[in-house]
Amino acid sequence: MAGDSAEPAKALEFKEKGNKCFQAGNYTEAEALYTKAINYDPDNPLLYTNRTLTLLRLRLYTRVVSDALTSIALMPENMKAYYHLAQAHIALGRPSEALASSRKAHAFCVEEIHRGGKGASSIGPITELVLRCKKEDWEEREDVRLRGREGLLGEVVEALGKGDSVEGTRGKIEEVRRVFDEAGLVDREARRRKVPDWCVDDITFAVMLDPVVTKTGQSYDRSSIMEHLKRSPTDPLTREPLRIEDLRPNLALKAACEEFIQENGWAVDW
């Protein structure tokens, strides 16, 4: 669509100006400058991710979504666009879409770590975002479940009330209410459950999203062991030399953590 009219040099000029405004916290001005840059070079995916970041600050979330999708269409392996898209979806109350996008951002980030790219420093915030999405997604499912049960109680009580014999019906209705009540208590009790140690990262004490294992057999979340290795290339338990390349994904534990959070979204903020 840009055809021959694209002027990347001019676009770059406006982008630089936009960056300066963004850094100064002048987001409205930055947005206008990025828009000019995009007009000069509409096929450059990176200009759109500059604008999505600005739009996130301006809380213009539906525009973040459309810009992020444009950027992804131009460049499918687009960690930043998926990262911004997930944040916008969360803000718009669409957690399951947010979760899908944040997972993509995480996967691209891990690939970039293996290639030694500079996106590696994003693993911390992206991990946090995926967990946040999982929690929001769980809360939405939990809401539906609880509302469904209230509806069920109403229906059962109504059906009982339609019965012919009046004596005995009242007792049954009371019994049904009591049983539903108790189930609710059990639920609340369950929510106070402890997070099992096997899914907790020993560095952040948070639930693991992407466990990786060292040769000691101990697993850590990829984001927190990376943070440690930046400071000290040693195994946290033995202090022997440890490099990023020595880490191996722990797929079974990852699946177990995944299943645990799926059922216990509250654990993200235990």
Place this chain on the structure above:
Amino acid sequence: MTFATKRLQKELQKIHGNLPPGISLVSAEGFDEWLLDLKVLDANPIYLNQTYRLKFKFSPSYPIEPPEVTFHKTADRPIPMHPHIYSNGIICLDLLGQQGWSPVQNVESICMSLQSMLTGNTKNERPEGDEHFVANNRRRPKDIDFYYHDNTV
């Protein structure tokens, strides 16, 4: 919320009413400084009937960076006698130094290490050069390159 705050919130939840014997939390108002009391549990005559106070200071990047841990002197909380503890409360312990620290350590594990360091000690003395060190040191404890020469005490 910083890296440190999130982890310390969880540590606090874990240790609440759940610390090993001889270790108790005195205050953890914010997430930059905690105070804990420490007692030696066996009949070691050097530490009999005494309680010691530990001060933990956390940087925003704890536990990637070690906390600063010192003994804190008050009217009824002396500084314990030990060949690795200076009379101003600075502790020479490798796991608290830049080199020896590991992020899998935590407040509870540090307290337990210090407790066992006292329990196993038989020398009722200060480190060599204590007076000179206390009079002249201006560095933060974690920046001091202690020479961990003697791991038997």
